[in-house]
Amino acid sequence: MVPLSYYLVLSGILFACGVAGFLIKRNIITIFMSIELMLNGVNLSFVAFAANWKALSGQVFVFFVMVVAAAEAAVGLAIIISVYRNRETLNVDRINLLKL
Amino acid sequence: MLHLILFSIFAVLAVAGAINLLIQRHPINSALSLIVVMASLAVEYLLLGAEFVAAVQVIIYAGAIMVLFVFVIMLLNAGEEERSEGSRVATMIGIPAMLVGSGLISWILLAHSNTQAVPAGALPGPPRTIAWLLFHDFLLPFEVTSVLVLIAIMGAVVLAARPVSSPPARED
Numbered sequence: 001m002v003p004l005s006y007y008l009v010l011s012g013i014l015f016a017c018g019v020a021g022f023l024i025k026r027n028i029i030t031i032f033m034s035i036e037l038m039l040n041g042v043n044l045s046f047v048a049f050a051a052n053w054k055a056l057s058g059q060v061f062v063f064f065v066m067v068v069a070a071a072e073a074a075v076g077l078a079i080i081i082s083v084y085r086n087r088e089t090l091n092v093d094r095i096n097l098l099k100l
Numbered sequence: 101m102l103h104l105i106l107f108s109i110f111a112v113l114a115v116a117g118a119i120n121l122l123i124q125r126h127p128i129n130s131a132l133s134l135i136v137v138m139a140s141l142a143v144e145y146l147l148l149g150a151e152f153v154a155a156v157q158v159i160i161y162a163g164a165i166m167v168l169f170v171f172v173i174m175l176l177n178a179g180e181e182e183r184s185e186g187s188r189v190a191t192m193i194g195i196p197a198m199l200v201g202s203g204l205i206s207w208i209l210l211a212h213s214n215t216q217a218v219p220a221g222a223l224p225g226p227p228r229t230i231a232w233l234l235f236h237d238f239l240l241p242f243e244v245t246s247v248l249v250l251i252a253i254m255g256a257v258v259l260a261a262r263p264v265s266s267p268p269a270r271e272d
Contacts, residue, residue, distance in 0.1 A: 002107045002147070005209040010111045010144070012205035014137070017118035020198035024191045027181045029127045029173055033134050036165065037118060040141055043153075051148040060233050062153050066160050067245045071252035073165045077172045078259035084176050085262075091182055 007048035014041030028083070028090050032076055039069050103147055110140040110147075127178045131169050138162040152230045 014037060021034030043062045050058025080090070087095055117136035124130045138161045145154035234242055 002104055006107065006111070007144070007148070008209045009206045010114065012209065013115055013202045014118050016198045016202035016205070017115070017122060019201065020194045021122050023194035023197070024122065025130075025181065027127050027178065029169065029176075029178055030121075030130050030181065033121065033127075033130055033169060036161075037121065037134060037137065040138060040161070043157075044141055044144060047145050047148050047150045047153055050150070056229055056233055057237070059150050059153050059230060060238050062150075063156065063230070063234065064238075064241060064245060066156060067249060070160060070165055071249050073168055074252050074256040075259065077168055078256040080172060081176065081260045090176065090178055 004048060004052045008045055011041045011045040011048070014038075014044065017041075026091050026093055028080055028092050028095070031092065032073075032080070036069060036073070039065060107144065107147055110143045114140040114144070125181045127173050127181070128170065131166060131173060134169075135162050135166050138166070152227045155227075 018034045018036075018038030018041060021037065022031055025031050025034060043065055046058045046062045046065070050056060050062075083095060084090060089095065114137050117133040117140065120133040121130045121137070124133065138157060142154045142157040142162070145151075145157060
């Protein structure tokens, strides 16, 4: 028997790590991986709430989140390839054409 | 008790993987630690009785999506991350913000919620039950996601394909 709040704390820690990675990493691929980490943290709280409230819809929503994450990964990585082809760098500090 | 021990082991593993993702400089190391996070989350799902979600987590997340990531890292020959001035400021704000944020969330959840114990495996999520929900109650969202995936495939092909007729104009 694991208390519900333990799962939620783990989920919150993973989400916070994802946010921190999004802020401190400079490589565009690693930033993208931080977004996946945030999605994983949210998925864990979905499944924990589903088990707590005996509602299987939570698990179906995790399935939808995974589908959206897969679509996002495919399009996002294609955008990264396209950016690399045009700018020849993966460092987000050098992709600054819109910066004043 | 056994559930609590298993939960603790894999929770520590997941958090260690997440922190290793932040520390590592090379993207391939970050990708491998993200796989560790996803695999230990699959075990957490199994502890919660979500068998289908655990299987899909391993197959789609740790399998398909991470293979895509590793493939792109190899394709672009991504090297070590370069540090820059802006990133130092972000580190100074980001790491304390992460600690404060996760600490606040943990404190609120542990102190102000009725810590109901989740009985491990009390709500089995076998593929049969999930499929019933997916194809009856959530049929419309399911069909909409199929359109989404189709558009994503076409978008990925269009974005990643090299233009055939005219070479890309370099403007720098």
